Amino acid sequence: MKGSPASMRDVAERAGVSIGTVSNVLNRPDKVSSATARKVLAVIDELGFVRNDAARQLRAGSSRAIGLIVLDVRNPFFSELAIGAEDGARESGYSIILGNSDEKTEREAGYLDLFEEQRMRGVLITPFGDVETRLRRLRERGIPAVLVDRTSSSGDVSSVSVDDVAGGRLAGQHLVAIGRRRIAFVGGPLNIRQVQDRLLGLQQVAQQHDDVRVEIITGSSLSILEGRRLGEQLAARGPGDRPDAVFAANDLMAIGVLQAFVMLGSMHVPDDIAIVGYDDIDFARGAVVPLTSVRQPASLIGRTAVEMLLAEADDGVEPGRQVVFTPELIVRASSRR
Amino acid sequence: MKGSPASMRDVAERAGVSIGTVSNVLNRPDKVSSATARKVLAVIDELGFVRNDAARQLRAGSSRAIGLIVLDVRNPFFSELAIGAEDGARESGYSIILGNSDEKTEREAGYLDLFEEQRMRGVLITPFGDVETRLRRLRERGIPAVLVDRTSSSGDVSSVSVDDVAGGRLAGQHLVAIGRRRIAFVGGPLNIRQVQDRLLGLQQVAQQHDDVRVEIITGSSLSILEGRRLGEQLAARGPGDRPDAVFAANDLMAIGVLQAFVMLGSMHVPDDIAIVGYDDIDFARGAVVPLTSVRQPASLIGRTAVEMLLAEADDGVEPGRQVVFTPELIVRASSRR
DNA sequence: CTCCCAACGTAAAACGTTTCATTAGGTTGA
DNA sequence: TCAACCTAATGAAACGTTTTACGTTGGGAG
Numbered sequence: 001m002k003g004s005p006a007s008m009r010d011v012a013e014r015a016g017v018s019i020g021t022v023s024n025v026l027n028r029p030d031k032v033s034s035a036t037a038r039k040v041l042a043v044i045d046e047l048g049f050v051r052n053d054a055a056r057q058l059r060a061g062s063s064r065a066i067g068l069i070v071l072d073v074r075n076p077f078f079s080e081l082a083i084g085a086e087d088g089a090r091e092s093g094y095s096i097i098l099g100n101s102d103e104k105t106e107r108e109a110g111y112l113d114l115f116e117e118q119r120m121r122g123v124l125i126t127p128f129g130d131v132e133t134r135l136r137r138l139r140e141r142g143i144p145a146v147l148v149d150r151t152s153s154s155g156d157v158s159s160v161s162v163d164d165v166a167g168g169r170l171a172g173q174h175l176v177a178i179g180r181r182r183i184a185f186v187g188g189p190l191n192i193r194q195v196q197d198r199l200l201g202l203q204q205v206a207q208q209h210d211d212v213r214v215e216i217i218t219g220s221s222l223s224i225l226e227g228r229r230l231g232e233q234l235a236a237r238g239p240g241d242r243p244d245a246v247f248a249a250n251d252l253m254a255i256g257v258l259q260a261f262v263m264l265g266s267m268h269v270p271d272d273i274a275i276v277g278y279d280d281i282d283f284a285r286g287a288v289v290p291l292t293s294v295r296q297p298a299s300l301i302g303r304t305a306v307e308m309l310l311a312e313a314d315d316g317v318e319p320g321r322q323v324v325f326t327p328e329l330i331v332r333a334s335s336r337r
Numbered sequence: 338m339k340g341s342p343a344s345m346r347d348v349a350e351r352a353g354v355s356i357g358t359v360s361n362v363l364n365r366p367d368k369v370s371s372a373t374a375r376k377v378l379a380v381i382d383e384l385g386f387v388r389n390d391a392a393r394q395l396r397a398g399s400s401r402a403i404g405l406i407v408l409d410v411r412n413p414f415f416s417e418l419a420i421g422a423e424d425g426a427r428e429s430g431y432s433i434i435l436g437n438s439d440e441k442t443e444r445e446a447g448y449l450d451l452f453e454e455q456r457m458r459g460v461l462i463t464p465f466g467d468v469e470t471r472l473r474r475l476r477e478r479g480i481p482a483v484l485v486d487r488t489s490s491s492g493d494v495s496s497v498s499v500d501d502v503a504g505g506r507l508a509g510q511h512l513v514a515i516g517r518r519r520i521a522f523v524g525g526p527l528n529i530r531q532v533q534d535r536l537l538g539l540q541q542v543a544q545q546h547d548d549v550r551v552e553i554i555t556g557s558s559l560s561i562l563e564g565r566r567l568g569e570q571l572a573a574r575g576p577g578d579r580p581d582a583v584f585a586a587n588d589l590m591a592i593g594v595l596q597a598f599v600m601l602g603s604m605h606v607p608d609d610i611a612i613v614g615y616d617d618i619d620f621a622r623g624a625v626v627p628l629t630s631v632r633q634p635a636s637l638i639g640r641t642a643v644e645m646l647l648a649e650a651d652d653g654v655e656p657g658r659q660v661v662f663t664p665e666l667i668v669r670a671s672s673r674r
Numbered sequence: 675c676t677c678c679c680a681a682c683g684t685a686a687a688a689c690g691t692t693t694c695a696t697t698a699g700g701t702t703g704a
Numbered sequence: 705t706c707a708a709c710c711t712a713a714t715g716a717a718a719c720g721t722t723t724t725a726c727g728t729t730g731g732g733a734g
Contacts, residue, residue: 053454055720057391117390392690
């Protein structure tokens with residue numbers, strides 16, 4: 001029973017037809033009489049035959065899977081995005097292989113290597129390092145790529161993103177409107193483009209009000225834990241030295257900062273200090289103090305990215321299209337006046 | 338430039354060696370003189386050759402990937418578990434293909450089909466439907482499986498799990514100890530084994546105290562949204578009719594219930610009603626009211642499952658081993674006396 | 675009764691690796 | 705000097721599909 005699984009050859013023999021006919025039954029049922037089709041299907045069932053995808057792929061030249069590389073699966077924003085991508089892919093008969101770069105260039109490169117070895121139909125990526133030349137090489141070999149949650153710097157790779165600068169402005173305008181003047185931007189590494197852009201939007205707003213000051217506080221990753229660490233640093237300062245608002249680069253950090261403030265008890269949110277996050281993950285509204293956040297349509301981004309990718313892979317659409325969604329500010333208690 | 342990517346044949350020709358030698362350079366470098374190795378590697382680099390995994394797999398009979406099917410990627414517990422699995426897999430040169438059954442039998446079956454077509458090295462699964470016979474069939478075909486976060490009912494499939502009955506008891510004992518007597522169990526579909534077991538633990542405790550009553554409230558899924566819906570139902574009851582504690586089947590539901598209570602404002606946590614969750618996800622301690630929860634070692638479970646799977650796949654270890662971790666109660670404000 | 679056309683099947687070639695049996699050439703020991 | 709041995713490299717078979725060009729029917733039209 002541990003013998004190798006049944007192949008088309010076995011099926012063909014047993015059904016008394018040729019291998020080609022078995023293949024036809026499976027792939028172009030119209031080319032085959034319904035009598036033989038029935039017989040073959042019966043044998044397939046009897047033998048429990050399952051098509052060997054490696055062989056199919058080898059022959060076809062590329063697989064029915066799409067690679068998706070995200071910065072951090074732990075972040076619900078990316079889970080949501082992945083689910084959107086998966087739904088879109090499944091509808092077209094593809095599946096999604098999910099990779100977690102964890103904000104590390106080696107891991108990102110590792111996944112790109114893997115996906116190239118596997119001859120994926122295409123790659124969706126939220127880039128961490130500088131991957132555009134690598135992506136161009138992939139395209140030359142017939143593996144198109146679409147940037148996700150980030151635009152192309154050169155413009156010749158397609159992308160689906162949200163206008164992060166606008167999102168940063170939304171947050172900034174809101175904080176200024178509720179009377180805050182000393183705003184701390186709590187972000188991860190500034191080499192992440194999204195982080196840069198959100199900061200930029202905030203700074204644009206600050207420049208229009210000469211009494212508004214922006215302080216930049218960076219951490220090593222965009223996680224709850226890191227947010228907590230930075231929040232503790234902030235809370236440890238003397239009262240005169242503290243900002244009156246925090247704009248965090250994403251909700252995880254915002255939640256971490258919030259946890260620090262609440263735990264230490266020295267600063268009250270939103271009276272002493274307001275907090276605005278980014279992504280509007282499900283947990284934001286259920287945080288200690290429900291969190292104001294800039295919402296991105298995560299699932300839709302994933303879905304759209306898959307559609308664009310498949311248009312390039314299957315229908316030969318040229319790359320370089322940029323789709324940009326507009327973010328939306330959701331105001332909750334953490335920044336009420 | 339859009340031509341098909343370089344193959345070993347191309348490399349061999351250009352380097353003036355045979356195909357077999359190229360293969361040896363890649364797979365058993367010790368079998369080849371360092372001079373030829375150098376030359377071949379140079380050509381590989383020059384041509385940008387990347388091994389075609391489909392061909393390799395076809396020849397090898399099975400792939401270097403492990404399939405992982407979870408109930409819900411949106412649940413941080415499973416993200417964490419997936420990361421643990423991924424880390425473990427990478428260390429042994431494998432990669433993880435992540436599937437999301439979303440608590441739907443069709444999707445679960447779809448992934449099993451896919452993984453069988455792809456001749457995965459093995460499958461890790463948090464089962465939703467009844468899959469044990471299916472898993473046995475997979476094993477017969479050389480694809481071992483390990484149950485994750487759940488034990489085998491028949492005992493002939495390996496598993497890595499947490500003692501959910503004990504976890505339920507922990508929660509129950511704690512709630513009784515802080516004086517609660519009317520406990521509502523808020524769970525998803527009862528056909529999910531983990532949910533059953535956690536409830537069972539609670540009931541065991543209730544039986545030891547004849548003044549303790551358990552009420553069972555079930556929803557359609559284990560999500561924040563569903564938790565919120567059930568929480569609203571609870572809050573809408575007359576004051577005499579309400580429980581004085583909620584034990585939720587996981588943290589997502591607990592957070593949803595909590596959100597409902599806080600939003601409606603009719604019940605104060607923990608004074609009017611205490612809440613205990615399950616999983617201790619990162620967001621639990623940062624919830625509106627920091628959440629008491631039963632902690633499971635998510636990442637370790639994933640890692641251990643991979644190790645067990647590879648032991649069966651590569652080293653021929655017999656299936657049927659059951660590893661059970663012990664959960665731990667983390668008490669926070671949501672159930673302070 | 676012949677001829678041709680559909681409809682259905684078939685056989686064989688390809689896809690790109692890995693592996694195994696084999697050969698070529700060189701070194702060693704007696 | 706020759707046999708025995710070792711190392712490096714080779715060539716061909718095999719993995720399981722898909723696909724293409726090619727047979728073989730049977731039946732209807734002329």
